[in-house]
Amino acid sequence: MSADIQLRNVSRRFGPTVALESVDLDIAAGEFIALVGPSGCGKTTLLRLVADLDQPSSGSVRIGGLPPATVRRQRQLGLVSQRPAVLPWKRAVEDVEFTQKVTGRAGLPARGLLRDFGLAGHEEKMPHHLSGGMLQRVNFASAIAHDPEVLLMDEPFSALDEMKREELGLWLGTELATRPKTVLFVTHHVDEAVLLADRVIVFSPAPGRILADIAVPSPRPRTAAFRTDPQFVALTDRIRGLLFGQWRAAA
Structure with missing residues:
Protein backbone atom coordinates (compact mmCIF):
# COMPACT_ATOMS: atom_id res chain seq x y z
CA MET A 1 0.00 0.00 0.00
CA LEU A 77 5.01 6.13 8.40
CA GLY A 78 8.45 4.52 8.25
CA LEU A 79 11.57 6.59 8.97
CA VAL A 80 15.16 5.69 8.04
CA SER A 81 17.80 7.99 9.52
CA GLN A 82 21.36 8.75 8.40
CA ARG A 83 22.84 6.32 10.89
CA PRO A 84 21.34 2.99 11.94
CA ALA A 85 18.93 3.57 14.83
CA VAL A 86 19.22 0.02 16.13
CA LEU A 87 18.99 -0.89 19.80
CA PRO A 88 22.44 -2.06 20.98
CA TRP A 89 21.04 -4.62 23.42
CA LYS A 90 18.78 -6.36 20.89
CA ARG A 91 19.55 -8.94 18.24
CA ALA A 92 18.76 -8.06 14.64
CA VAL A 93 15.47 -9.95 14.56
CA GLU A 94 14.46 -8.53 17.95
CA ASP A 95 15.07 -5.01 16.68
CA VAL A 96 12.71 -5.59 13.75
CA GLU A 97 10.11 -7.23 16.00
CA PHE A 98 10.34 -4.28 18.41
CA THR A 99 8.98 -1.96 15.71
CA GLN A 100 6.02 -4.28 15.25
CA LYS A 101 5.44 -4.39 19.00
CA VAL A 102 5.54 -0.59 19.35
CA THR A 103 3.24 0.02 16.37
CA GLY A 104 0.88 -2.85 17.18
CA ARG A 105 1.04 -3.93 13.53
CA ALA A 106 2.24 -7.43 12.59
CA GLY A 107 3.19 -6.22 9.12
CA LEU A 108 5.85 -8.39 7.50
CA PRO A 109 7.46 -11.49 9.11
CA ALA A 110 10.66 -10.24 10.78
CA ARG A 111 12.85 -13.24 9.99
CA GLY A 112 11.60 -13.49 6.42
CA LEU A 113 12.20 -9.76 5.96
CA LEU A 114 15.79 -10.04 7.15
CA ARG A 115 16.41 -13.02 4.89
CA ASP A 116 14.98 -11.09 1.95
CA PHE A 117 17.35 -8.25 2.82
CA GLY A 118 20.39 -10.53 2.54
CA LEU A 119 20.81 -11.17 6.26
CA ALA A 120 20.12 -14.91 6.34
CA GLY A 121 22.27 -16.40 9.10
CA HIS A 122 22.65 -13.02 10.83
CA GLU A 123 19.20 -12.75 12.40
CA GLU A 124 20.44 -13.58 15.91
CA LYS A 125 23.53 -11.36 15.86
CA MET A 126 23.98 -8.34 18.11
CA PRO A 127 24.66 -4.95 16.47
CA HIS A 128 28.38 -4.96 17.32
CA HIS A 129 28.75 -8.16 15.30
CA LEU A 130 27.28 -6.61 12.14
CA SER A 131 28.95 -4.45 9.49
CA GLY A 132 27.76 -0.93 8.71
CA GLY A 133 25.94 -2.12 5.62
CA MET A 134 24.24 -4.92 7.56
CA LEU A 135 23.18 -2.51 10.29
CA GLN A 136 21.60 -0.20 7.73
CA ARG A 137 19.68 -3.16 6.30
CA VAL A 138 18.41 -3.93 9.80
CA ASN A 139 17.54 -0.24 10.15
CA PHE A 140 15.58 -0.34 6.91
CA ALA A 141 13.88 -3.62 7.83
CA SER A 142 12.81 -2.11 11.16
CA ALA A 143 11.43 0.96 9.36
CA ILE A 144 9.15 -1.12 7.10
CA ALA A 145 8.45 -4.11 9.38
CA HIS A 146 4.99 -2.74 10.15
CA ASP A 147 4.36 -2.29 6.39
CA PRO A 148 3.82 1.52 6.35
CA GLU A 149 2.39 3.33 3.35
CA VAL A 150 5.05 6.05 3.37
Missing part, protein backbone atom coordinates in the same frame (compact mmCIF):
# COMPACT_ATOMS: atom_id res chain seq x y z
CA SER A 2 1.04 3.62 -0.43
CA ALA A 3 -0.44 7.10 -0.04
CA ASP A 4 -0.07 10.42 -1.84
CA ILE A 5 1.58 13.44 -0.20
CA GLN A 6 0.58 17.05 -0.76
CA LEU A 7 2.34 20.21 0.41
CA ARG A 8 0.65 23.56 -0.14
CA ASN A 9 2.44 26.90 0.36
CA VAL A 10 4.57 25.39 3.13
CA SER A 11 7.04 27.61 4.97
CA ARG A 12 9.10 26.94 8.09
CA ARG A 13 10.81 29.63 10.11
CA PHE A 14 13.10 29.28 13.10
CA GLY A 15 13.05 32.75 14.61
CA PRO A 16 14.46 35.10 11.97
CA THR A 17 15.78 32.20 9.88
CA VAL A 18 13.62 30.97 7.01
CA ALA A 19 14.37 27.30 6.31
CA LEU A 20 11.59 26.69 3.75
CA GLU A 21 9.59 29.24 1.83
CA SER A 22 6.32 28.72 -0.10
CA VAL A 23 6.88 25.10 -1.09
CA ASP A 24 4.20 23.39 -3.20
CA LEU A 25 4.72 19.72 -3.97
CA ASP A 26 2.50 16.82 -5.06
CA ILE A 27 3.74 13.24 -4.68
CA ALA A 28 1.59 10.46 -6.11
CA ALA A 29 1.01 7.23 -4.22
CA GLY A 30 3.91 4.86 -4.91
CA GLU A 31 6.25 7.57 -6.25
CA PHE A 32 9.90 7.79 -5.25
CA ILE A 33 10.90 11.43 -4.82
CA ALA A 34 14.49 12.51 -4.16
CA LEU A 35 15.29 15.90 -2.61
CA VAL A 36 18.68 17.41 -3.47
CA GLY A 37 20.22 20.76 -2.66
CA PRO A 38 23.00 22.44 -0.70
CA SER A 39 23.37 21.93 3.04
CA GLY A 40 20.91 24.02 5.05
CA CYS A 41 18.40 24.36 2.21
CA GLY A 42 15.52 22.74 4.12
CA LYS A 43 15.50 19.20 2.72
CA THR A 44 15.52 17.50 6.11
CA THR A 45 13.14 20.14 7.47
CA LEU A 46 10.63 19.21 4.77
CA LEU A 47 11.02 15.52 5.56
CA ARG A 48 10.48 16.23 9.27
CA LEU A 49 7.26 18.10 8.47
CA VAL A 50 5.93 15.09 6.57
CA ALA A 51 7.06 12.79 9.42
CA ASP A 52 5.15 14.90 11.98
CA LEU A 53 8.42 15.63 13.81
CA ASP A 54 7.92 19.35 13.20
CA GLN A 55 5.12 21.69 12.19
CA PRO A 56 5.02 24.24 9.33
CA SER A 57 4.97 27.92 10.19
CA SER A 58 2.42 28.34 7.43
CA GLY A 59 0.78 26.21 4.76
CA SER A 60 -0.43 22.62 4.98
CA VAL A 61 0.91 19.07 4.68
CA ARG A 62 -1.40 16.15 3.89
CA ILE A 63 -0.77 12.45 3.47
CA GLY A 64 -3.61 10.61 1.80
CA GLY A 65 -5.72 13.69 2.57
CA LEU A 66 -4.94 13.48 6.31
CA PRO A 67 -2.64 15.51 8.59
CA PRO A 68 0.75 13.82 9.21
CA ALA A 69 -0.12 13.45 12.93
CA THR A 70 -3.11 11.28 12.03
CA VAL A 71 -1.07 9.13 9.65
CA ARG A 72 1.67 8.75 12.26
CA ARG A 73 -0.85 7.63 14.87
CA GLN A 74 -2.16 5.12 12.34
CA ARG A 75 1.43 3.75 12.14
CA GLN A 76 1.63 4.38 8.39
CA LEU A 151 8.83 5.66 3.72
CA LEU A 152 10.88 8.73 4.71
CA MET A 153 14.66 8.46 4.27
CA ASP A 154 17.15 11.08 5.43
CA GLU A 155 20.51 10.39 3.74
CA PRO A 156 20.28 6.72 4.71
CA PHE A 157 23.56 5.73 3.02
CA SER A 158 25.74 8.66 4.12
CA ALA A 159 27.67 6.62 6.71
CA LEU A 160 28.68 3.98 4.14
CA ASP A 161 31.64 3.76 1.77
CA GLU A 162 30.98 4.41 -1.92
CA MET A 163 30.86 0.75 -2.94
CA LYS A 164 28.45 -0.24 -0.16
CA ARG A 165 26.38 2.88 -0.81
CA GLU A 166 25.86 1.94 -4.45
CA GLU A 167 25.17 -1.70 -3.57
CA LEU A 168 22.47 -0.79 -1.04
CA GLY A 169 20.96 1.81 -3.36
CA LEU A 170 20.49 -0.80 -6.08
CA TRP A 171 19.19 -3.25 -3.49
CA LEU A 172 16.67 -0.65 -2.26
CA GLY A 173 15.35 -0.15 -5.80
CA THR A 174 14.74 -3.88 -6.16
CA GLU A 175 13.04 -4.14 -2.75
CA LEU A 176 10.67 -1.27 -3.54
CA ALA A 177 9.66 -3.00 -6.76
CA THR A 178 8.31 -5.89 -4.67
CA ARG A 179 7.06 -3.78 -1.73
CA PRO A 180 5.89 -0.45 -3.23
CA LYS A 181 5.90 2.59 -0.95
CA THR A 182 5.60 6.31 -1.38
CA VAL A 183 9.20 7.41 -0.75
CA LEU A 184 10.68 10.77 0.19
CA PHE A 185 14.47 10.49 0.01
CA VAL A 186 16.95 13.18 1.08
CA THR A 187 20.43 12.99 -0.45
CA HIS A 188 23.41 15.14 -1.40
CA HIS A 189 24.39 12.69 -4.16
CA VAL A 190 23.02 13.69 -7.55
CA ASP A 191 23.92 10.35 -9.16
CA GLU A 192 22.13 8.47 -6.38
CA ALA A 193 19.00 10.62 -6.78
CA VAL A 194 18.79 10.05 -10.55
CA LEU A 195 19.52 6.33 -10.22
CA LEU A 196 16.78 5.70 -7.64
CA ALA A 197 14.00 8.28 -8.00
CA ASP A 198 11.02 8.87 -10.28
CA ARG A 199 11.49 12.61 -9.82
CA VAL A 200 14.30 14.76 -8.44
CA ILE A 201 13.32 17.95 -6.61
CA VAL A 202 16.14 20.51 -6.69
CA PHE A 203 16.23 23.07 -3.88
CA SER A 204 17.79 26.51 -3.79
CA PRO A 205 20.12 27.62 -0.98
CA ALA A 206 18.29 28.81 2.15
CA PRO A 207 15.57 29.87 2.29
CA GLY A 208 14.68 26.61 0.58
CA ARG A 209 12.55 26.91 -2.52
CA ILE A 210 11.97 24.42 -5.31
CA LEU A 211 14.17 25.32 -8.27
CA ALA A 212 13.18 22.41 -10.49
CA ASP A 213 11.05 19.26 -10.51
CA ILE A 214 12.84 16.86 -12.87
CA ALA A 215 11.32 13.56 -14.02
CA VAL A 216 13.54 10.54 -14.64
CA PRO A 217 11.87 8.84 -17.63
CA SER A 218 13.48 5.41 -17.25
CA PRO A 219 11.32 2.95 -15.26
CA ARG A 220 12.40 1.66 -11.84
CA PRO A 221 14.21 -0.37 -10.67
CA ARG A 222 17.35 0.63 -12.53
CA THR A 223 20.65 -1.21 -12.67
CA ALA A 224 24.18 0.18 -12.44
CA ALA A 225 24.26 0.11 -16.26
CA PHE A 226 21.87 3.09 -16.26
CA ARG A 227 24.83 5.27 -15.25
CA THR A 228 26.14 5.06 -18.82
CA ASP A 229 22.76 5.84 -20.38
CA PRO A 230 22.67 9.23 -22.19
CA GLN A 231 19.52 10.11 -20.19
CA PHE A 232 21.40 9.62 -16.92
CA VAL A 233 24.33 11.73 -18.08
CA ALA A 234 22.05 14.53 -19.31
CA LEU A 235 19.94 14.58 -16.15
CA THR A 236 22.88 14.59 -13.73
CA ASP A 237 24.57 17.34 -15.75
CA ARG A 238 21.36 19.42 -15.69
CA ILE A 239 20.92 19.03 -11.93
CA ARG A 240 24.56 19.84 -11.19
CA GLY A 241 24.26 22.90 -13.41
CA LEU A 242 21.28 24.09 -11.36
CA LEU A 243 23.00 23.41 -8.05
CA PHE A 244 26.36 24.95 -8.89
CA GLY A 245 24.74 27.90 -10.62
CA GLN A 246 22.81 28.67 -7.44
CA TRP A 247 25.90 28.15 -5.29
CA ARG A 248 27.89 30.64 -7.35
CA ALA A 249 25.00 33.12 -7.25
CA ALA A 250 24.79 32.84 -3.45
CA ALA A 251 28.56 33.15 -2.93
Whole structure:
Protein backbone atom coordinates (compact mmCIF):
# COMPACT_ATOMS: atom_id res chain seq x y z
CA MET A 1 0.00 0.00 0.00
CA SER A 2 1.04 3.62 -0.43
CA ALA A 3 -0.44 7.10 -0.04
CA ASP A 4 -0.07 10.42 -1.84
CA ILE A 5 1.58 13.44 -0.20
CA GLN A 6 0.58 17.05 -0.76
CA LEU A 7 2.34 20.21 0.41
CA ARG A 8 0.65 23.56 -0.14
CA ASN A 9 2.44 26.90 0.36
CA VAL A 10 4.57 25.39 3.13
CA SER A 11 7.04 27.61 4.97
CA ARG A 12 9.10 26.94 8.09
CA ARG A 13 10.81 29.63 10.11
CA PHE A 14 13.10 29.28 13.10
CA GLY A 15 13.05 32.75 14.61
CA PRO A 16 14.46 35.10 11.97
CA THR A 17 15.78 32.20 9.88
CA VAL A 18 13.62 30.97 7.01
CA ALA A 19 14.37 27.30 6.31
CA LEU A 20 11.59 26.69 3.75
CA GLU A 21 9.59 29.24 1.83
CA SER A 22 6.32 28.72 -0.10
CA VAL A 23 6.88 25.10 -1.09
CA ASP A 24 4.20 23.39 -3.20
CA LEU A 25 4.72 19.72 -3.97
CA ASP A 26 2.50 16.82 -5.06
CA ILE A 27 3.74 13.24 -4.68
CA ALA A 28 1.59 10.46 -6.11
CA ALA A 29 1.01 7.23 -4.22
CA GLY A 30 3.91 4.86 -4.91
CA GLU A 31 6.25 7.57 -6.25
CA PHE A 32 9.90 7.79 -5.25
CA ILE A 33 10.90 11.43 -4.82
CA ALA A 34 14.49 12.51 -4.16
CA LEU A 35 15.29 15.90 -2.61
CA VAL A 36 18.68 17.41 -3.47
CA GLY A 37 20.22 20.76 -2.66
CA PRO A 38 23.00 22.44 -0.70
CA SER A 39 23.37 21.93 3.04
CA GLY A 40 20.91 24.02 5.05
CA CYS A 41 18.40 24.36 2.21
CA GLY A 42 15.52 22.74 4.12
CA LYS A 43 15.50 19.20 2.72
CA THR A 44 15.52 17.50 6.11
CA THR A 45 13.14 20.14 7.47
CA LEU A 46 10.63 19.21 4.77
CA LEU A 47 11.02 15.52 5.56
CA ARG A 48 10.48 16.23 9.27
CA LEU A 49 7.26 18.10 8.47
CA VAL A 50 5.93 15.09 6.57
CA ALA A 51 7.06 12.79 9.42
CA ASP A 52 5.15 14.90 11.98
CA LEU A 53 8.42 15.63 13.81
CA ASP A 54 7.92 19.35 13.20
CA GLN A 55 5.12 21.69 12.19
CA PRO A 56 5.02 24.24 9.33
CA SER A 57 4.97 27.92 10.19
CA SER A 58 2.42 28.34 7.43
CA GLY A 59 0.78 26.21 4.76
CA SER A 60 -0.43 22.62 4.98
CA VAL A 61 0.91 19.07 4.68
CA ARG A 62 -1.40 16.15 3.89
CA ILE A 63 -0.77 12.45 3.47
CA GLY A 64 -3.61 10.61 1.80
CA GLY A 65 -5.72 13.69 2.57
CA LEU A 66 -4.94 13.48 6.31
CA PRO A 67 -2.64 15.51 8.59
CA PRO A 68 0.75 13.82 9.21
CA ALA A 69 -0.12 13.45 12.93
CA THR A 70 -3.11 11.28 12.03
CA VAL A 71 -1.07 9.13 9.65
CA ARG A 72 1.67 8.75 12.26
CA ARG A 73 -0.85 7.63 14.87
CA GLN A 74 -2.16 5.12 12.34
CA ARG A 75 1.43 3.75 12.14
CA GLN A 76 1.63 4.38 8.39
CA LEU A 77 5.01 6.13 8.40
CA GLY A 78 8.45 4.52 8.25
CA LEU A 79 11.57 6.59 8.97
CA VAL A 80 15.16 5.69 8.04
CA SER A 81 17.80 7.99 9.52
CA GLN A 82 21.36 8.75 8.40
CA ARG A 83 22.84 6.32 10.89
CA PRO A 84 21.34 2.99 11.94
CA ALA A 85 18.93 3.57 14.83
CA VAL A 86 19.22 0.02 16.13
CA LEU A 87 18.99 -0.89 19.80
CA PRO A 88 22.44 -2.06 20.98
CA TRP A 89 21.04 -4.62 23.42
CA LYS A 90 18.78 -6.36 20.89
CA ARG A 91 19.55 -8.94 18.24
CA ALA A 92 18.76 -8.06 14.64
CA VAL A 93 15.47 -9.95 14.56
CA GLU A 94 14.46 -8.53 17.95
CA ASP A 95 15.07 -5.01 16.68
CA VAL A 96 12.71 -5.59 13.75
CA GLU A 97 10.11 -7.23 16.00
CA PHE A 98 10.34 -4.28 18.41
CA THR A 99 8.98 -1.96 15.71
CA GLN A 100 6.02 -4.28 15.25
CA LYS A 101 5.44 -4.39 19.00
CA VAL A 102 5.54 -0.59 19.35
CA THR A 103 3.24 0.02 16.37
CA GLY A 104 0.88 -2.85 17.18
CA ARG A 105 1.04 -3.93 13.53
CA ALA A 106 2.24 -7.43 12.59
CA GLY A 107 3.19 -6.22 9.12
CA LEU A 108 5.85 -8.39 7.50
CA PRO A 109 7.46 -11.49 9.11
CA ALA A 110 10.66 -10.24 10.78
CA ARG A 111 12.85 -13.24 9.99
CA GLY A 112 11.60 -13.49 6.42
CA LEU A 113 12.20 -9.76 5.96
CA LEU A 114 15.79 -10.04 7.15
CA ARG A 115 16.41 -13.02 4.89
CA ASP A 116 14.98 -11.09 1.95
CA PHE A 117 17.35 -8.25 2.82
CA GLY A 118 20.39 -10.53 2.54
CA LEU A 119 20.81 -11.17 6.26
CA ALA A 120 20.12 -14.91 6.34
CA GLY A 121 22.27 -16.40 9.10
CA HIS A 122 22.65 -13.02 10.83
CA GLU A 123 19.20 -12.75 12.40
CA GLU A 124 20.44 -13.58 15.91
CA LYS A 125 23.53 -11.36 15.86
CA MET A 126 23.98 -8.34 18.11
CA PRO A 127 24.66 -4.95 16.47
CA HIS A 128 28.38 -4.96 17.32
CA HIS A 129 28.75 -8.16 15.30
CA LEU A 130 27.28 -6.61 12.14
CA SER A 131 28.95 -4.45 9.49
CA GLY A 132 27.76 -0.93 8.71
CA GLY A 133 25.94 -2.12 5.62
CA MET A 134 24.24 -4.92 7.56
CA LEU A 135 23.18 -2.51 10.29
CA GLN A 136 21.60 -0.20 7.73
CA ARG A 137 19.68 -3.16 6.30
CA VAL A 138 18.41 -3.93 9.80
CA ASN A 139 17.54 -0.24 10.15
CA PHE A 140 15.58 -0.34 6.91
CA ALA A 141 13.88 -3.62 7.83
CA SER A 142 12.81 -2.11 11.16
CA ALA A 143 11.43 0.96 9.36
CA ILE A 144 9.15 -1.12 7.10
CA ALA A 145 8.45 -4.11 9.38
CA HIS A 146 4.99 -2.74 10.15
CA ASP A 147 4.36 -2.29 6.39
CA PRO A 148 3.82 1.52 6.35
CA GLU A 149 2.39 3.33 3.35
CA VAL A 150 5.05 6.05 3.37
CA LEU A 151 8.83 5.66 3.72
CA LEU A 152 10.88 8.73 4.71
CA MET A 153 14.66 8.46 4.27
CA ASP A 154 17.15 11.08 5.43
CA GLU A 155 20.51 10.39 3.74
CA PRO A 156 20.28 6.72 4.71
CA PHE A 157 23.56 5.73 3.02
CA SER A 158 25.74 8.66 4.12
CA ALA A 159 27.67 6.62 6.71
CA LEU A 160 28.68 3.98 4.14
CA ASP A 161 31.64 3.76 1.77
CA GLU A 162 30.98 4.41 -1.92
CA MET A 163 30.86 0.75 -2.94
CA LYS A 164 28.45 -0.24 -0.16
CA ARG A 165 26.38 2.88 -0.81
CA GLU A 166 25.86 1.94 -4.45
CA GLU A 167 25.17 -1.70 -3.57
CA LEU A 168 22.47 -0.79 -1.04
CA GLY A 169 20.96 1.81 -3.36
CA LEU A 170 20.49 -0.80 -6.08
CA TRP A 171 19.19 -3.25 -3.49
CA LEU A 172 16.67 -0.65 -2.26
CA GLY A 173 15.35 -0.15 -5.80
CA THR A 174 14.74 -3.88 -6.16
CA GLU A 175 13.04 -4.14 -2.75
CA LEU A 176 10.67 -1.27 -3.54
CA ALA A 177 9.66 -3.00 -6.76
CA THR A 178 8.31 -5.89 -4.67
CA ARG A 179 7.06 -3.78 -1.73
CA PRO A 180 5.89 -0.45 -3.23
CA LYS A 181 5.90 2.59 -0.95
CA THR A 182 5.60 6.31 -1.38
CA VAL A 183 9.20 7.41 -0.75
CA LEU A 184 10.68 10.77 0.19
CA PHE A 185 14.47 10.49 0.01
CA VAL A 186 16.95 13.18 1.08
CA THR A 187 20.43 12.99 -0.45
CA HIS A 188 23.41 15.14 -1.40
CA HIS A 189 24.39 12.69 -4.16
CA VAL A 190 23.02 13.69 -7.55
CA ASP A 191 23.92 10.35 -9.16
CA GLU A 192 22.13 8.47 -6.38
CA ALA A 193 19.00 10.62 -6.78
CA VAL A 194 18.79 10.05 -10.55
CA LEU A 195 19.52 6.33 -10.22
CA LEU A 196 16.78 5.70 -7.64
CA ALA A 197 14.00 8.28 -8.00
CA ASP A 198 11.02 8.87 -10.28
CA ARG A 199 11.49 12.61 -9.82
CA VAL A 200 14.30 14.76 -8.44
CA ILE A 201 13.32 17.95 -6.61
CA VAL A 202 16.14 20.51 -6.69
CA PHE A 203 16.23 23.07 -3.88
CA SER A 204 17.79 26.51 -3.79
CA PRO A 205 20.12 27.62 -0.98
CA ALA A 206 18.29 28.81 2.15
CA PRO A 207 15.57 29.87 2.29
CA GLY A 208 14.68 26.61 0.58
CA ARG A 209 12.55 26.91 -2.52
CA ILE A 210 11.97 24.42 -5.31
CA LEU A 211 14.17 25.32 -8.27
CA ALA A 212 13.18 22.41 -10.49
CA ASP A 213 11.05 19.26 -10.51
CA ILE A 214 12.84 16.86 -12.87
CA ALA A 215 11.32 13.56 -14.02
CA VAL A 216 13.54 10.54 -14.64
CA PRO A 217 11.87 8.84 -17.63
CA SER A 218 13.48 5.41 -17.25
CA PRO A 219 11.32 2.95 -15.26
CA ARG A 220 12.40 1.66 -11.84
CA PRO A 221 14.21 -0.37 -10.67
CA ARG A 222 17.35 0.63 -12.53
CA THR A 223 20.65 -1.21 -12.67
CA ALA A 224 24.18 0.18 -12.44
CA ALA A 225 24.26 0.11 -16.26
CA PHE A 226 21.87 3.09 -16.26
CA ARG A 227 24.83 5.27 -15.25
CA THR A 228 26.14 5.06 -18.82
CA ASP A 229 22.76 5.84 -20.38
CA PRO A 230 22.67 9.23 -22.19
CA GLN A 231 19.52 10.11 -20.19
CA PHE A 232 21.40 9.62 -16.92
CA VAL A 233 24.33 11.73 -18.08
CA ALA A 234 22.05 14.53 -19.31
CA LEU A 235 19.94 14.58 -16.15
CA THR A 236 22.88 14.59 -13.73
CA ASP A 237 24.57 17.34 -15.75
CA ARG A 238 21.36 19.42 -15.69
CA ILE A 239 20.92 19.03 -11.93
CA ARG A 240 24.56 19.84 -11.19
CA GLY A 241 24.26 22.90 -13.41
CA LEU A 242 21.28 24.09 -11.36
CA LEU A 243 23.00 23.41 -8.05
CA PHE A 244 26.36 24.95 -8.89
CA GLY A 245 24.74 27.90 -10.62
CA GLN A 246 22.81 28.67 -7.44
CA TRP A 247 25.90 28.15 -5.29
CA ARG A 248 27.89 30.64 -7.35
CA ALA A 249 25.00 33.12 -7.25
CA ALA A 250 24.79 32.84 -3.45
CA ALA A 251 28.56 33.15 -2.93
